[in-house]
Amino acid sequence: MSDPIAQQLFKGSGTALIIRGVAAVLFGILVVLWPGVSVLALVILFGIYALFDGATNFVHYITGKRRRSVWQLVGGIISVLAGLAAFAWPGITALSLTLVIGLWAVVLGASQLALAFEVKRTGAPWWLWLITGIATTLFGLFLVILPGPGILSLLGLLSSFAIVFGVLLIASGVGLRRLGESPHTRLSMG
Secondary structure (H helix, E strand, O other): OOOEEEEHHHHHHHHHHHHHHHHHHHHHHHHHHHOOOOOHHHHHHHHHHHHHHHHHHHHHHHHHOOOOOOOHHHHHHHHHHHHHHHHOOOOOHHHHHHHHHHHHHHHHHHHHHHHHHHHOOOOHHHHHHHHHHHHHHHHHHHHOOOOOOOOOHHHHHHHHHHHHHHHHHHHHHHHHHHHHHHHOOOOOOO
16 A cells, blocks of 8 residues: 655655755766866865755755654754855865865764664665665765865775765665665654
């Protein structure tokens, strides 16, 4: 027996993840295409991406029909704050930028891990969230613990992370949309 509300929820969630994933992949590609970009341009590019990611999370949280996760809201807040920080201090140094992005990734990764265990109860592809949370947290820890490699190392890491993160979000979104299209989809409230 299908649950039409669950189907709509999974379809909407899947679409939001696909949009966030495409934005992350585009961000990663832009960083690769402009390797000689100045730190200021990278700060602005990161700020735009983080604000977009956070706004997408907010919209999805607000427009969600039934089951909402506070961790989704937390991830949106974290991304918006990181984006605003990038715009508030545009003259940020390479080391500071590395630390801001590292801290953003650690906190965002932790919220993704919490979300993974919450999503697990719905029958959705939770393991993709788990992998995303682990990858995001490890990326952030690397930047926080070893900030010295410099902005050029950060560019390669950042573009690789954004592309992998984007692909994982897209895969999660596609999985949720498929779950939403399944005639056997039911929303588990336990």
